[in-house]
Amino acid sequence: MKRQWSSWIALPVMALLFAGCIPTAPTPPGTYIFEDGVDGYAGFADTSIFSENEYSGGASDGIFSGTNAQLNTRRALIRVDLSSIPAGSVVTSATLSLTVERSGENFGNLPFTLHRVTRAWGEGRVVGRGEGGFGAPADEGDATWIASRHRETTWTSPGGDYAPEASATAASGPAGATDTWSGPGMAADVQAWVDNPNANFGWILISTQEGAKQRVKKFYSSEATRSRPRLVVTIENGAVSKLVNILVPSPGE
């Protein structure tokens, strides 16, 4: 009987393997959690850009958004490698969580918007001065206020190129609060990036009170030792085709 199984099943399976692609069962409903350091994941990129100079802070332990006491503005860039989500998946939700490390004069409940970025940018390895809040001179390829990649490519608009309509808005609380951005706009962004990973330039976090003195917040970055940024994505059944490894019995077994 075993030999018969080989004859009847193995050959068609091998033929499919030669065809290069085996249609698999629909992807089961699933939740994907992206956070640096969890299950070996290291796909978060985040940095800050500073309106007053060509500084950056890709390796700082925090990312900054809002306007400081000197009336200089910061914005945070965040990109998440989603390549573990199978192509063809249907995204039903996406939730980004950031934890506030520090809040200017501890103001709470200030709305911040997330917008889809439309140009590639560099995270870099610069550690910012002043616990990250003032950045440090950018290296070649780092994102700054003027450049998506320092000394290589400028943004079309200083401060970053992004979709004008916010993908999500959330109130950001005082120090210690974990804020979440979610909703259909976020899910649509992630769906677009699963469908076309080359267009995944992430989000930019912008304060709705830019220009108001000392409303800047510091959020823990992916380099922090605790409370790192987290993206949770849920998917439902989708028509997925991918290469799979199948144990094909050897002839004579």
Ligand SMILES: [Ca+2]
């Ligand atoms: Ca970073």
